Amino acid sequence: MIIxxxxxxxxxxxxxxxxxxxxxxxxxEAAVRKVMLTNTPGLFRKGSFQAEIFNGDITAIQNxxxxxxxxxxHVASELIFDSTEKEVEINIAITERKQxxxxxxxxxxxxxxxxxxxxxxxxxxxxxxxxxxxxxxxGYTITSLYDDRGYxxxxxxxxxxxxxxxxxxxxxxxxGEKQFIKxxxxxxxxxxxxxxxxxxxxxxxxxxxxxxxxxxSQRNLxxxxxxxxxxxxxxxxxxxxxxxxxxxxxEKKPITVNFRFGYGTRDYLRAGFGITHINMLGRAWRGIIExxxxxxxxxxxxxxxxxxxxxxAVKYSIGAFYQFRKEISFKTRGIGGYWATYLNLIGGKLSSxxxxxxxxxxxxxxxxxxxxxxxxxxxxxxxxKRDDPLFPKTGNYIYINSExxxxxxxxxxxxxxxxxxxxxxxxxxxxVGAASVKVGIVQxxxxxxxxxxxxxxxxxxxxxxxxxxEWSIGPRDENDNPMGGKALFELSGEIRYPIYRILGGSLxxxxxxxxxxYDEIDASLRWGIGxxxxxxxxxxxxxxxxxxxxxxxxxxxxxxxHFAIGEAF
Numbered sequence: 001m002i003i004x005x006x007x008x009x010x011x012x013x014x015x016x017x018x019x020x021x022x023x024x025x026x027x028x029e030a031a032v033r034k035v036m037l038t039n040t041p042g043l044f045r046k047g048s049f050q051a052e053i054f055n056g057d058i059t060a061i062q063n064x065x066x067x068x069x070x071x072x073x074h075v076a077s078e079l080i081f082d083s084t085e086k087e088v089e090i091n092i093a094i095t096e097r098k099q100x101x102x103x104x105x106x107x108x109x110x111x112x113x114x115x116x117x118x119x120x121x122x123x124x125x126x127x128x129x130x131x132x133x134x135x136x137x138x139g140y141t142i143t144s145l146y147d148d149r150g151y152x153x154x155x156x157x158x159x160x161x162x163x164x165x166x167x168x169x170x171x172x173x174x175x176g177e178k179q180f181i182k183x184x185x186x187x188x189x190x191x192x193x194x195x196x197x198x199x200x201x202x203x204x205x206x207x208x209x210x211x212x213x214x215x216x217s218q219r220n221l222x223x224x225x226x227x228x229x230x231x232x233x234x235x236x237x238x239x240x241x242x243x244x245x246x247x248x249x250x251e252k253k254p255i256t257v258n259f260r261f262g263y264g265t266r267d268y269l270r271a272g273f274g275i276t277h278i279n280m281l282g283r284a285w286r287g288i289i290e291x292x293x294x295x296x297x298x299x300x301x302x303x304x305x306x307x308x309x310x311x312x313a314v315k316y317s318i319g320a321f322y323q324f325r326k327e328i329s330f331k332t333r334g335i336g337g338y339w340a341t342y343l344n345l346i347g348g349k350l351s352s353x354x355x356x357x358x359x360x361x362x363x364x365x366x367x368x369x370x371x372x373x374x375x376x377x378x379x380x381x382x383x384x385k386r387d388d389p390l391f392p393k394t395g396n397y398i399y400i401n402s403e404x405x406x407x408x409x410x411x412x413x414x415x416x417x418x419x420x421x422x423x424x425x426x427x428x429x430x431x432v433g434a435a436s437v438k439v440g441i442v443q444x445x446x447x448x449x450x451x452x453x454x455x456x457x458x459x460x461x462x463x464x465x466x467x468x469x470e471w472s473i474g475p476r477d478e479n480d481n482p483m484g485g486k487a488l489f490e491l492s493g494e495i496r497y498p499i500y501r502i503l504g505g506s507l508x509x510x511x512x513x514x515x516x517x518y519d520e521i522d523a524s525l526r527w528g529i530g531x532x533x534x535x536x537x538x539x540x541x542x543x544x545x546x547x548x549x550x551x552x553x554x555x556x557x558x559x560x561x562h563f564a565i566g567e568a569f
Contacts, residue, residue: 077093098165103166107119108172122134147211150179152243180207184201184246186247192224197221285305309341316342349383399422419440436493458471459473466545467527473513511527531546
């Protein structure tokens with residue numbers, strides 16, 4: 001019937017004016033509507049009717065009932081088109097019938113594990129509505145339990161019967177014999193030393209054969225960063241119940257060179273380059289030399305990263321850098337080196353870093369300089385669950401940083417500086433909602449009496465409160481230069497939407513402030529609202545934003561224009 005309507009009205013876009021659902025007794029209408037993509041018009045949806053999507057909705061409703069034990073449920077639909085008004089009404093009739101419950105679970109052929117133990121581990125449980133999706137999951141669970149004991153050839157066959165809406169489930173298990181490893185082969189190595197690869201493989205001859213160990217070893221090899229692909233295979237050895245495991249590797253090109261160009265409201269023109277060797281001496285040592293030059297910064301950095309810290313699988317790096325930055329009221333030149341370690345923790349990446357650097361500050365207005373020798377320990381934890389780092393549509397991003405200068409190490413300046421940043425992204429039909437919050441404090445520690453300018457917080461600008469120019473929020477000195485603060489709070493929200501192909505737009509609201517002392521902290525924030533356009537490129541979004549000040553002061557401009565590559569957050 002839907003095909004007939006498409007032939008008659010295929011070139012016409014119909015609006016869904018009504019969706020009526022009848023016959024649903026077990027689930028309310030809201031629960032059924034939740035599994036549908038077809039909807040009536042709303043604030044962020046057009047409410048257009050699309051036959052393919054609607055057919056999928058009917059299937060989704062059918063599955064929704066089936067997965068909750070209604071094995072004989074039936075879903076019918078009726079479409080009433082009004083070609084004059086270009087509207088369609090949808091009637092959905094549901095016949096639920098009786099619900100099927102799990103009344104008996106049996107295991108046959110199991111000798112290694114008791115039936116009670118297996119029943120506790122599987123997803124299907126007695127007296128709950130039957131969900132056939134769980135049968136396949138139960139098979140994987142049982143197989144993995146046996147694999148963990150070395151029974152790699154186990155076979156699980158699951159069948160069920162239904163009598164008077166009561167279900168009996170039988171898992172028949174052919175355990176086979178316990179398997180062991182005879183040999184581990186690694187082929188395809190060209191530049192990488194075999195010992196480096198084997199160091200990451202946890203499998204050893206005469207160990208129990210476990211697929212979980214194979215996957216772990218494959219993951220370890222990938223983490224070296226030198227392989228494009230790693231295929232695993234296992235075959236029977238000549239000795240009974242023994243297997244030969246083979247890792248077939250394809251290496252990446254060891255050296256890459258890249259160049260970067262960009263433009264921003266603060267940097268103006270900027271360029272960068274990088275040379276990376278990912279497999280120095282065949283040991284999976286990663287060497288990087290990179291540089292950046294712009295109207296606001298010059299930077300050169302070299303780094304060497306090692307895959308292991310002695311016998312532990314902890315990456316660590318040593319590096320050196322030179323940096324010269326032009327800020328609004330001062331300039332800094334830094335020269336130093338660092339040692340850092342990296343560890344996966346709680347779904348994120350934890351790094352610890354010791355660095356030492358000599359910083360010279362040039363004060364523009366008073367034509368003087370100040371030299372500081374700093375030693376510090378920095379801890380940061382990053383968890384990035386965004387679906388795309390350049391164009392995120394869903395997920396979240398958490399960054400926690402704690403920096404200590406001096407305090408426990410000799411340093412010309414002593415302070416602690418913790419910061420926290422959280423970003424979240426949610427799809428809203430064709431739109432993306434995004435929000436960000438950033439909090440930071442810095443506190444000098446005796447004998448230091450004030451936090452240096454280059455470690456204070458500043459507010460306002462391209463990636464801050466966009467109704468304001470760079471660092472224009474907060475107190476200023478007698479020369480009208482920003483003084484920065486010891487406490488920072490920023491909050492932003494955006495609605496990002498497509499316009500045409502690679503062109504998109506954004507509506508945003510930002511708020512933030514800095515405070516020179518903690519006893520000055522209050523609820524007063526500077527607010528900005530605005531809009532912008534985006535162009536998607538391989539480097540990220542090229543954006544042009546215009547922000548308007550809310551509650552602007554008499555001597556302030558109406559707003560500010562910002563141009564940059566990459567989103568504000």
